[in-house]
Amino acid sequence: MSVPSNGMAPTQTSSAAMIRVLGLVAMISGLLIVTAYEATKGTIADYNRQQLELAVRQVIPGAATIRTYAVAGDTVHLAEPGDTNRFYAGYDAKGKLIGLAGKAAAPGYADLIILLYGYNPKCQCINGVSVLQDHDTPGFGTKVATDSAFLANFTALDARLRPDESAVANPIVTVKHGTKRHPWQIDAISGATISSTAVGTALRRGTGSLLPALMRHLAQIEAQR
Amino acid sequence: MKTTDTTIDFGTFWEGVWKENPVFVMMLGMCPTLAVTSSATNALVMGVSTAFVLVCSGALVSMLRYLIPKEVRIATYIVIIATFVTIVSYVLQAYAPEIYKVLGVFVDLIVVNCIILGRAEAYASKNSVLRSVVNAAGMGAGFTFALLCLGAVREILGSGTLFGVHLFSAHFQPWLVMVLPPGGFFVLGGWLLLFNWLKQRVASAGTLQEETARAQ
Amino acid sequence: MSKPQPTIELRTSPHIKSAPTVEQIMRNVVFALLPISAFAVYEFGISALALILTVTGSCLLTEHLFNRAGEKPNSLRDWSAAITGLLLALTLPPGFPLWMGVVAGFVAIALGKVLFGGLGFNVFNPALVGRAFVQAAFPVAITTWTPPLAPGRFLEFIPSTLTAPFMTPPSVAAWSHHAVDAFSGATPLGLWKFQGIVVSTSDLFTGMSAGSAGETSALLILVCGAYLAARRMMDWRIPAAMLGTAALTALAFRLFGGSHYPTPLFVLFSGGLMLGALFMATDMVASPLTPLGVWIYGAVMGFITVIIRYFGGLPEGVMYAILLGNALSPLIALITQPRVYGARRERSKP
Numbered sequence: 201m202s203v204p205s206n207g208m209a210p211t212q213t214s215s216a217a218m219i220r221v222l223g224l225v226a227m228i229s230g231l232l233i234v235t236a237y238e239a240t241k242g243t244i245a246d247y248n249r250q251q252l253e254l255a256v257r258q259v260i261p262g263a264a265t266i267r268t269y270a271v272a273g274d275t276v277h278l279a280e281p282g283d284t285n286r287f288y289a290g291y292d293a294k295g296k297l298i299g300l301a302g303k304a305a306a307p308g309y310a311d312l313i314i315l316l317y318g319y320n321p322k323c324q325c326i327n328g329v330s331v332l333q334d335h336d337t338p339g340f341g342t343k344v345a346t347d348s349a350f351l352a353n354f355t356a357l358d359a360r361l362r363p364d365e366s367a368v369a370n371p372i373v374t375v376k377h378g379t380k381r382h383p384w385q386i387d388a389i390s391g392a393t394i395s396s397t398a399v400g401t402a403l404r405r406g407t408g409s410l411l412p413a414l415m416r417h418l419a420q421i422e423a424q425r
Numbered sequence: 426m427k428t429t430d431t432t433i434d435f436g437t438f439w440e441g442v443w444k445e446n447p448v449f450v451m452m453l454g455m456c457p458t459l460a461v462t463s464s465a466t467n468a469l470v471m472g473v474s475t476a477f478v479l480v481c482s483g484a485l486v487s488m489l490r491y492l493i494p495k496e497v498r499i500a501t502y503i504v505i506i507a508t509f510v511t512i513v514s515y516v517l518q519a520y521a522p523e524i525y526k527v528l529g530v531f532v533d534l535i536v537v538n539c540i541i542l543g544r545a546e547a548y549a550s551k552n553s554v555l556r557s558v559v560n561a562a563g564m565g566a567g568f569t570f571a572l573l574c575l576g577a578v579r580e581i582l583g584s585g586t587l588f589g590v591h592l593f594s595a596h597f598q599p600w601l602v603m604v605l606p607p608g609g610f611f612v613l614g615g616w617l618l619l620f621n622w623l624k625q626r627v628a629s630a631g632t633l634q635e636e637t638a639r640a641q
Numbered sequence: 642m643s644k645p646q647p648t649i650e651l652r653t654s655p656h657i658k659s660a661p662t663v664e665q666i667m668r669n670v671v672f673a674l675l676p677i678s679a680f681a682v683y684e685f686g687i688s689a690l691a692l693i694l695t696v697t698g699s700c701l702l703t704e705h706l707f708n709r710a711g712e713k714p715n716s717l718r719d720w721s722a723a724i725t726g727l728l729l730a731l732t733l734p735p736g737f738p739l740w741m742g743v744v745a746g747f748v749a750i751a752l753g754k755v756l757f758g759g760l761g762f763n764v765f766n767p768a769l770v771g772r773a774f775v776q777a778a779f780p781v782a783i784t785t786w787t788p789p790l791a792p793g794r795f796l797e798f799i800p801s802t803l804t805a806p807f808m809t810p811p812s813v814a815a816w817s818h819h820a821v822d823a824f825s826g827a828t829p830l831g832l833w834k835f836q837g838i839v840v841s842t843s844d845l846f847t848g849m850s851a852g853s854a855g856e857t858s859a860l861l862i863l864v865c866g867a868y869l870a871a872r873r874m875m876d877w878r879i880p881a882a883m884l885g886t887a888a889l890t891a892l893a894f895r896l897f898g899g900s901h902y903p904t905p906l907f908v909l910f911s912g913g914l915m916l917g918a919l920f921m922a923t924d925m926v927a928s929p930l931t932p933l934g935v936w937i938y939g940a941v942m943g944f945i946t947v948i949i950r951y952f953g954g955l956p957e958g959v960m961y962a963i964l965l966g967n968a969l970s971p972l973i974a975l976i977t978q979p980r981v982y983g984a985r986r987e988r989s990k991p
Contacts, residue, residue, distance in 0.1 A: 213494035213495070217494055218496060221492055221493055221494060221497065222497055222500065222501060222504075225493075225501050225505060226504060228485070228508075229504055229507070229508035232508050232509075232512060233508055233511050233512065236511070236512040236515045237515055239515075240516060240518065240519035243519035244515070244518050244522075247518075247522050251522075593807065596808040596809045597807055597808060597809065598782070598804075598808055598809040600778040600779070601778055601779070601780055603778070605777065607777060611752075
């Protein structure tokens with residue numbers, strides 16, 4: 201900022217002073233952020249819960265009641281606060297299981313793309329996808345949530361299990377636009393390949409870990425236990 | 426560089442709005458200007474968020490201006506700016522989640538909006554807190570004003586609405602190009618044309634008055 | 642043009658005729674465009690007439706207003722704004738709403754010409770700038786076609802023509818009861834791309850197909866273009882290069898890519914390729930002027946046209962091909978500067 205006019209070297213600030221100031225500024229910043237976080241946490245969580253319920257109802261159409269389950273090790277139980285690895289089961293008015301929904305995530309172009317997919321245990325296929333979080337380029341990457349041709353991939357996306365129920369028979373995969381040949385392939389959006397691929401990866405990972413456990417305990421879930 | 430002047434200068438507020446308008450005159454912050462102005466609501470929220478960050482970071486930078494060693498000043502400014510951007514981001518997520526979804530990454534990108542760093546470096550670090558706040562508020566108002574100018578035109582032509590309110594009958598034909606990226610460029614160009622033309626007219630009227638005054 | 646001279650004039654040498662003025666060339670281009678416009682009116686009725694008059698009027702008015710605002714001399718008499726208007730109207734669908742035509746004309750002159758400094762400075766063909774804008778703004782209206790030679794076309798407008806300003810045009814299907822056979826307003830290119838139907842080449846050649854107002858008759862466009870070329874008011878090499886390359890590219894695809902690619906003749910006579918190659922690619926301001934340059938320029942545009950038609954999302958690519966060619970033309974001119982006779986290539990000195 202200032203040019204020494206007397207020909208002498210500019211006075212050096214000691215490293216200790218720099219660290220002190222940076223530390224002070226970081227502390228102020230940290231305090232401010234934590235305050236804001238604490239103040240908004242509840243509202244954001246409420247909103248996210250609402251959105252999640254909306255999304256679950258979207259991928260399990262016609263669900264009258266929704267129960268949240270959690271997978272822990274080899275067992276499935278009704279979710280309690282703090283449980284991770286959740287999934288959702290939707291029942292019609294008569295209490296019959298009509299669909300399941302699970303979360304799936306994979307890195308997109310920017311940050312994680314988080315999805316909720318609906319799984320129909322009868323056809324063993326994914327019959328709906330709802331995007332929960334997508335920070336990709338607006339108008340391009342975000343098309344995965346709006347492009348009708350892309351969403352048509354998820355009317356009956358094959359996710360059958362192997363006969364021994366140990367894994368998904370044909371892992372879901374995204375293929376180049378216009379080259380979809382099999383029911384477990386997702387036809388990418390041309391121009392939004394990275395986001396499309398992320399959706400495929402998310403579903404492959406999500407179904408790969410969740411579905412085997414889920415199908416093993418299908419009877420328990422059907423009984424609403 | 427120590428200033429002891431503590432008087433408030435409201436002239437700098439209007440400078441930010443008009444004579445040194447960050448968008449129309451300084452051509453700074455073009456990325457959000459072009460990217461998020463597809464509707465007036467988005468433009469307004471983006472403008473107000475940026476203004477909030479401008480004012481708060483200006484105040485904090487000014488408060489700490491004798492403390493910050495010049496070697497680490499940019500790093501310090503960025504930390505301060507990022508703090509307020511994070512706060513804005515939380516607040517939007519909590520109270521305007523739909524808009525936050527649309528603005529998305531552009532809220533976080535306020536950190537690198539050069540208007541804010543520019544103000545911190547060029548003004549807040551050399552002026553009293555009050556003056557810095559007034560100056561930053563002027564810049565923020567100017568930025569919001571410019572964004573609203575773009576957002577309003579693009580939303581009216583591109584969707585037939587303003588702040589989501591339908592202005593025309595159901596048969597209105599939307600100009601698709603206006604909500605697409607090229608529309609941002611067209612409208613920005615149009616406003617720049619108008620703005621410069623106005624300024625030129627004011628300037629030439631000024632010189633004309635001067636000349637006649639001198640002739641008399 | 643030459644007025645009768647009652648007196649005998651004695652002149653010393655040189656007896657070389659002066660090159661035609663800008664105004665003369667422009668006037669002749671208008672003459673050449675008139676038969677095409679007349680055919681458009683014959684084929685599509687009063688809607689086409691109204692569209693041509695409106696768009697041309699919009700261009701002239703815009704030019705006039707900008708001249709007045711900028712305190713510049715009247716440039717309407719150089720005919721260039723009229724040409725822009727005529728060409729623009731001929732590239733629009735016959736039932737294009739008139740208010741959108743006004744927008745297109747305004748953008749063509751304001752954005753395509755005045756902003757760059759007026760005639761002689763425009764980087765792009767102004768008519769195509771106007772068309773590209775309305776293509777981006779009103780993608781549905783600009784791809785809504787009406788059948789040619791519909792009965793009653795001289796008695797009533799196509800319903801979309803008279804859409805109130807800023808309103809969505811009504812569906813053209815309402816007009817379809819006038820069509821003799823089953824209503825199909827799809828252009829030959831659209832039919833080929835989306836439905837795999839190939840229209841007969843003779844229909845394309847004479848212009849008995851749906852399409853933009855003035856792009857349908859390849860024969861008429863060729864004749865009118867030949868008139869200009871014969872009068873040396875148009876560089877014949879540009880259309881020759883463009884059409885030739887398009888035909889060669891199409892032939893190559895047909896030979897090596899299989900028979901689902903159309904024949905070269907179909908590619909030549911369908912869509913706006915003829916009109917674009919003869920009247921728009923030849924825009925003197927926006928094309929490179931070097932002898933080798935014009936060949937490259939034409940070839941690039943012909944190639945891009947076919948590539949966009951075959952692999953792009955839209956069935957037609959002439960407009961974007963020419964705009965891209967315009968953008969490249971300064972570069973082409975730069976790399977094809979003829980060597981000055983006797984000059985040696987400069988060597989880098991050690």
